[in-house]
Amino acid sequence: MTEKNILCIGAGYVGGPTMAMIAAKCPQCRVTVVDIDPERIAAWNSDNLPIYEPGLDELVRVSRGKNLFFSTDIERGIRENDLIFVSVNTPTKSFGLGAGLAADLQYWEKTARQILGFSKSAKIVIEKSTLPVKTALAMERILNSGDNAIRFDVLSNPEFLAEGSAVRDLENPDRVLIGSRETEEGLRARGILADIFAQWVPRERILTSNIWSSELSKLVANAFLAQRISSINAVSALCEKTEANVVEVARAVGMDSRIGSKFMNASIGFGGSCFKKDILNLVYLCRSYGLTEVADYWEMVIRINDYQQERFIQGMLGAMFNTLAGKKIALFGFAFKADTGDTRESPAIYIARRLIEERALVVVTDPQALKNARRDLSGNEGVSYVEDPYSAAAGCHALAVMTEWGIYQALDFQRIYDSMEKPAFIFDGRNILDHRACFEIGFNVYPLGKPPLTHF
Ligand code: UDX
Numbered sequence: 001m002t003e004k005n006i007l008c009i010g011a012g013y014v015g016g017p018t019m020a021m022i023a024a025k026c027p028q029c030r031v032t033v034v035d036i037d038p039e040r041i042a043a044w045n046s047d048n049l050p051i052y053e054p055g056l057d058e059l060v061r062v063s064r065g066k067n068l069f070f071s072t073d074i075e076r077g078i079r080e081n082d083l084i085f086v087s088v089n090t091p092t093k094s095f096g097l098g099a100g101l102a103a104d105l106q107y108w109e110k111t112a113r114q115i116l117g118f119s120k121s122a123k124i125v126i127e128k129s130t131l132p133v134k135t136a137l138a139m140e141r142i143l144n145s146g147d148n149a150i151r152f153d154v155l156s157n158p159e160f161l162a163e164g165s166a167v168r169d170l171e172n173p174d175r176v177l178i179g180s181r182e183t184e185e186g187l188r189a190r191g192i193l194a195d196i197f198a199q200w201v202p203r204e205r206i207l208t209s210n211i212w213s214s215e216l217s218k219l220v221a222n223a224f225l226a227q228r229i230s231s232i233n234a235v236s237a238l239c240e241k242t243e244a245n246v247v248e249v250a251r252a253v254g255m256d257s258r259i260g261s262k263f264m265n266a267s268i269g270f271g272g273s274c275f276k277k278d279i280l281n282l283v284y285l286c287r288s289y290g291l292t293e294v295a296d297y298w299e300m301v302i303r304i305n306d307y308q309q310e311r312f313i314q315g316m317l318g319a320m321f322n323t324l325a326g327k328k329i330a331l332f333g334f335a336f337k338a339d340t341g342d343t344r345e346s347p348a349i350y351i352a353r354r355l356i357e358e359r360a361l362v363v364v365t366d367p368q369a370l371k372n373a374r375r376d377l378s379g380n381e382g383v384s385y386v387e388d389p390y391s392a393a394a395g396c397h398a399l400a401v402m403t404e405w406g407i408y409q410a411l412d413f414q415r416i417y418d419s420m421e422k423p424a425f426i427f428d429g430r431n432i433l434d435h436r437a438c439f440e441i442g443f444n445v446y447p448l449g450k451p452p453l454t455h456f
């Protein structure tokens with residue numbers, strides 16, 4: 001492979017780790033990551049990276065300052081690089097047409113215009129952010145609206161990494177997907193990007209497709225994953241009524257090789273920046289094509305997710321004598337999953353807000369996410385933030401597990417029990433604790449989708 005100058009616009013959860021992996025695997029490439037947020041760039045250039053991701057510090061250290069650079073100079077970045085990844089945020093629109101459903105493309109469009117404005121030579125522009133289908137078409141139209149006769153080829157290369165395992169996923173992806181126009185130039189651009197990934201990904205895992213299939217595949221992959229969680233969460237509600245055990249059901253069902261065992265853990269609901277946003281995007285797309293039944297079908301995945309969170313609160317209320325007012329409740333974990341400090345769309349946000357509404361006093365503990373939790377719950381009174389889980393639980397009436405951090409399984413629950421108000425309750429929203437052991441210590445234990453273990 002010949003030398004390449006690669007730029008990524010957007011130094012977030014996707015752009016940062018992905019470019020660090022490309023730089024590490026392709027020492028002959030020079031990789032620059034730019035962002036409008038100077039604080040973020042300063043953090044990428046420091047020993048305190050802006051995101052927590054296992055293995056990321058080491059990965060960045062390998063290349064930073066050699067062939068990996070973080071900068072705020074977007075204009076220079078665009079001028080000097082031939083391949084431009086676009087990895088800016090595309091949140092759900094909060095205003096106007098499609099509010100609450102469609103993607104807000106303002107950051108993305110601004111970036112397209114910047115690329116057009118600053119380019120002096122041909123570019124391959126690669127959509128990395130998850131975008132509605134046909135966004136590449138809009139990107140092409142903006143890029144080709146200039147009168148400077150510069151050639152722009154637009155590719156779609158959705159990122160499938162999951163947070164908490166980003167480095168592993170990037171190093172050993174199930175597949176890399178590259179969508180392009182099926183023209184001579186489109187296929188050539190696709191080949192250039194495929195050659196970069198082929199430096200470390202086996203060729204048979206580098207899939208190519210037309211550009212619309214690529215854009216849609218990302219939405220559909222996330223919708224399928226989220227659908228599995230809503231399916232098992234719906235079953236957890238039925239298990240609680242029938243004394244079945246959702247973990248046993250998931251194991252029995254998942255051992256069917258046609259179904260598989262992954263993404264079968266009942267929980268307080270899925271969070272993260274992608275699942276809800278992408279399904280809403282899919283729903284909006286279906287509605288805009290008049291596919292009402294298809295839109296309703298996918299929308300139910302989100303409704304079950306909301307229902308699961310509200311069900312959890314109602315379970316707490318019912319167990320704790322129908323009042324939470326004045327009771328102290330420790331939330332164990334605030335991140336949307338373990339091994340990340342990210343709290344975007346974390347079910348813990350909803351649970352905390354509902355507890356505050358019920359006038360409970362909330363104590364939040366999390367090994368990585370306290371800074372984000374403070375921001376998410378800012379303006380709410382009656383919330384405290386405590387790093388040490390033992391101190392967080394002391395004096396509480398209940399603890400509720402929000403995130404499946406491994407450290408919570410290794411805690412001394414006798415010590416925790418001794419420091420709490422009685423009767424002491426555990427609500428395990430992730431089914432990670434040893435429920436029988438906690439019950440034998442004296443806790444009243446409410447797992448998800450399993451019969452509760454109580455002393456009443
Ligand atoms: C997801 C996709 O997995 C990834 O491919 C895509 O690129 C981005 O979106 P991410 O959101 O980082 O990744 O994490 P993921 O591991 O998918 O978990 C999402 C949510 O589902 C978390 O809140 C997690 O706790 C929850 N979950 C996951 C369950 O509740 N049960 C499960 O069995 C699995």
Ligand code: ADP
Binds near residue numbers: 011037111129
């Ligand atoms: P993701 O999870 O998709 O990576 P993030 O929100 O973590 O999303 O990252 C997106 C990044 O894009 C943010 O750091 C944001 O500052 C940056 N960004 C948004 N708009 C622009 C822009 N016009 N130019 C450069 N960076 C941008």
